[in-house]
Amino acid sequence: MVRRQHRRHHRADPRLRWLLGAVPDSGPRPGGAGDGVNREALAIEAARFLNDHLTEAITVQDLADHLAWSPAHLTRTFTAVVGTSPIRYLAAQRFQAAKRLLVVEQLSVLDACHEVGFTSVGTFTRRFTSDVGLAPGQFRRAADRVSEIELGPVSLWQPGLRTRVRVRVDMSPDVALGPLPYQWVGTFPTPVPSGPPVTGTLRRGVDEVELPFHPAAPWLLVMVTPSSADIGDHLWPSAPLVARHPVPLTGCEGTVTLRPGAAEPWNHPVLVALAALYPRI
Template identity: 40%
Template sequence: MRQAVVEAARFLAGRCGEPITLCDVADHVGYSPFHLSRAFERQLGLPPGQFLAAHRFQRAKRLLLSTDERVIDVCHAVGFSSVGTFTARFTAAVGQSPVRFRRLPEALADAPPEPVIVPGAARDGGIVTGSVRLTPAALALLGGTPSVYVGLFPRRTARGFPVSGTLLGETSDFLLMDVPAGTYWVLASALPARAGAQAQLVPGQAVSGAAREPVRVTRESPAHHREVWLDVAREWDAPVLVALPPLASATAGGARAIRPREPSGKEYFLAGR
């Protein structure tokens, strides 16, 4: 069944601009829609429809930054018929509206990302610590010292705002704090630090990874530790949709509060809370 899921993922990723139904995918791999959908979500972390939408939004991100096409034309180019639906779902997945996403390179030029911690909503809530390692292939692709983002997400896919997140500095160790009770995945992504804003917002080839097991933050068990390995993503993997650089920018991320990361252990200063 694993091979059928991979083939289904390849089929969806390669045809994200076309009108595709679950039955089309199921017929392609020779399984019933019901069984394929269950196996797909179990193995890849999200159902086929959301997987297809993720690749459509990633393609939309590229079009928004590389062309002057109107948002409505980008909407139609990636398989959506309603610009309202496209805009709402794009914003929820990327964390920026299509119009604002298009303006991010200019905003990031004025306020480039810097190491930060974006705390969760539960003051004195749970914490998740750990470290990130990159495979030789990932390091070779990124070149030099990469920008490594780590975040907690309610599902095994990086979309929307993280529950808590951080952009690492020179260390490979991370701290995620003020985490509300719940079950989350530790996801990480590395971007070429020396590349321009456009290449960081939509990298040509992604480097990403996830902890093997989710974390379950409770009052009785508030602290957790996870190790994450990052590798070069396959072309059919679900893309990292959330716009990461704005989350570590003093102004490009909008009104979201950020906490400067202090490796020395000094007391954190939180703006806007």
């Protein structure tokens, strides 16, 4: 449950017309396969609007009003580009902000809940736990531990899985990561890193790993942080180096090569606190 405020209607910025495909003033367009809209531009502008109104009680209808688009088409387009729905994306950004408030600002769970736009601490705690992997209080304590140790190798397997996928992490030589960067490789049920991975590894300075394939977690994601990474880089990275396999795995790939690059500001955050789960996973 999020804070309810008086609903406002947000008009589309006229400068978006060329970018999004000349939306007419007569009302929201239903959208369709042949409407010529730049889908990524539409999703980026939607994400920007959601981040600008992070703590407000924004609905899909508010977002659709702002972009002069139908809620259904907007949701489909946003989900296809970003990997999750607009409302789940908004919640993810709130949880990412809450992580820092809990650890750096040392806010209580209740205060962090209200600061990022929730009114129900129960809802906030339940969803934070599901998406981050730890309850808010546990996350704060785990962050203290992570800041004091050097992370070692982690392997997360599922018993009985015989199919393997070899993953090669191909880093650009232009990226300065230090001698032993942290390389997280994991498989998830959805295209975005929310909740703990089903299978995964943490290695340092190793560019190739082998993962068991689970059909319930076909999405392969990689995050790389420099060898000098601090607590923020590990637990609420603002500009992580990431890569996602463009389509779900089938288990027949053999070897998959991914080249991580800097996440765009509008990308879904790396929500699961992988380093804080160590050594639990």
